[in-house]
Amino acid sequence: MLDVSALPKVSRPLLRDEAYERIRHAIIDGSLPPGTPLRDADLAEQLGLSRAPVRQALLRLAEDRLVVSKPQSYTRVAEFVADDVRDAVRLVRALHELAVREALPRLGTQQIAEMREANDRFRAAVAAGDVGRAIEADDELHDIPVRACGNRAVAATLDRYTPLLRRLEYARFSSLPAHRSVTRHEELIAALEGGDEAAAARLTSTIWTDLEALLEDA
Structure with missing residues (x-):
């Protein structure tokens, strides 16, 4: 299972913006290094959220080029380009x-x-x-x-x-x-x-x- 213990739980109910900020910071500071698989279920459990806001956060991070994703295949932290x-x-x-x-x-x-x-x-x-x-x-x-x-x-x-x-x-x-x-x-x-x-x-x-x-x- 993916180790996402570096991610602190979200203390307030929801929210995709909070999930986005937490995951983005973990990618930026290297807690989630390039190539790390990102499974929405694991991330949701660690952050204390449902999977929906995590999925929305991952879509936004893909637009930022911090995450790469192939439908039905993988979602992972982007390599340096x-x-x-x-x-x-x-x-x-x-x-x-x-x-x-x-x-x-x-x-x-x-x-x-x-x-x-x-x-x-x-x-x-x-x-x-x-x-x-x-x-x-x-x-x-x-x-x-x-x-x-x-x-x-x-x-x-x-x-x-x-x-x-x-x-x-x-x-x-x-x-x-x-x-x-x-x-x-x-x-x-x-x-x-x-x-x-x-x-x-x-x-x-x-x-x-x-x-x-x-x-x-x-």
């Missing part, structure tokens, strides 16, 4: 550049402070070798301009495609230039605080270009 990762990182880079450009006039001192706090948590997590906390803090930092720009299409698209990158980051964290990313973040925050749109966009591009180079190597 170089073309998918390459396409995703280029799209994510472009959308983050757009977000910082649109967010800059709207960012206040509180949001700048929150970005610094997120980078402090990122730095501490990197020093401790805590992959999950580092990636969580990195997401929080970059999400601040995304929220500030107010573009829901940008936010929704990033939510769909960023997991393809974060998944590989978990697997390759030891080879990522995380210490350099701390400095890049500091420079980005300073550019945003100083109202330098061109520098903020350039630094954002550099952050994701650095990641693309390493993902290509992977």
Whole structure:
């Protein structure tokens, strides 16, 4: 039987969105590695749900290219696909550049402070070798301009495609230039605080270009 003990039970009744989030996170952090068979009955039992919301979650994850499925044959965690990762990182880079450009006039001192706090948590997590906390803090930092720009299409698209990158980051964290990313973040925050749109966009591009180079190597 498939071992899905890494998945915590859903505490509230239903729901496909909760099932989707739990399974997606387990795929991203490697608790469910590439190639793992996904049986809706096993997942439903572990999550404390009926099979229907789990099936709906798996269909959605297949659309996200985190799961592959062949009717009446198999459903499993998708392998890493170089073309998918390459396409995703280029799209994510472009959308983050757009977000910082649109967010800059709207960012206040509180949001700048929150970005610094997120980078402090990122730095501490990197020093401790805590992959999950580092990636969580990195997401929080970059999400601040995304929220500030107010573009829901940008936010929704990033939510769909960023997991393809974060998944590989978990697997390759030891080879990522995380210490350099701390400095890049500091420079980005300073550019945003100083109202330098061109520098903020350039630094954002550099952050994701650095990641693309390493993902290509992977």
